[in-house]
Ligand SMILES: Nc1nc2c(ncn2[C@@H]2O[C@H](COP(=O)(O)OP(=O)(O)OP(=O)(O)O)[C@@H](O)[C@H]2O)c(=O)[nH]1
């Protein structure tokens with residue numbers, strides 16, 4: 155049997171078109187309602203698609219002497235009731251079921267595409283209201299309302315900010331960007347680096363310090379930490395760079411812990427810096443290996459090297475820690491963003507949310 159698909163703006167216009175083209179033999183096999191366009195600015199449009207087939211001529215002309223084949227056709231037809239014969243409640247019920255199936259597929263696809271998994275996905279989907287007209291908007295709203303942003307430490311950073319994280323995650327580069335950011339708003343900023351291990355580490359951070367007129371002190375042991383703290387007593391913000399360590403390197407871990415224990419906890423924030431292109435499970439492993447430092451917030455780096463911020467959001471939710479900054483490139487100091495819901499929205503994929511346009515509209 156040949157099936158014909160007709161698409162239009164409403165069910166009624168689909169049926170009119172089918173009847174005009176194929177006459178009284180046309181039977182509706184199925185119907186699908188959906189929307190196109192949308193996002194924050196583009197208006198959504200309702201569309202309807204029907205799949206029809208033509209009943210055999212003899213079955214229409216002569217309902218007596220029906221063959222088994224005819225009966226099968228009529229049974230098939232009977233399972234797909236003619237929508238014009240349904241009550242309003244039945245119609246609503248049928249549409250609702252079809253729409254919910256369709257909408258939950260859209261939700262799953264968006265969450266999969268953004269690598270949003272585990273407890274975070276469950277939380278986002280808890281009591282999800284599939285009756286809303288704009289599913290991507292509802293979903294993005296639920297995602298951002300379950301993301302914790304550390305606005306307080308952005309506005310009032312503690313005196314010591316310690317940058318922790320695996321090798322190459324972007325600690326030193328991000329520290330330089332943040333140093334420049336606070337210097338530009340009038341804070342006196344200094345840097346202490348504990349990284350006397352990697353060749354060129356001091357030269358790298360010193361070059362950033364020189365570029366932004368920020369003093370840099372290299373400390374190698376616990377006595378030097380105390381001396382550096384005394385020397386920098388007059389500075390409002392002291393950024394502390396650390397060496398990237400692997401969780402397996404017990405000796406270096408111990409050394410770092412010893413040095414960092416000299417920073418008083420009430421005036422120090424320990425920040426974990428992780429690259430966005432890691433899988434959420436690997437981020438969690440890293441987080442656990444730094445847990446002894448009492449991490450207070452998270453920085454996500456290298457957003458420019460990944461498709462979506464979803465893995466990081468999945469991890470951040472599981473860790474229970476807020477996000478303070480995000481970086482999106484190698485340029486110092488430009489490629490730094492204070493974490494915000496706008497940044498999160500900007501890096502969600504496939505939601506059709508034009509954040510740049512939104513920002514431009516808000517500014518006008
Ligand atoms: N694409 C991209 N690269 C970045 C970003 N942040 C840092 N990088 C690059 O990542 C590399 C490592 O950055 P570092 O700041 O040296 O990383 P680190 O964590 O201090 O590394 P170690 O001190 O060796 O542990 C450098 O080439 C940076 O330019 C970012 O947001 N995007």
Ligand SMILES: [Mg+2]
Nearest residue numbers: 325326355396
């Ligand atoms: Mg470094």
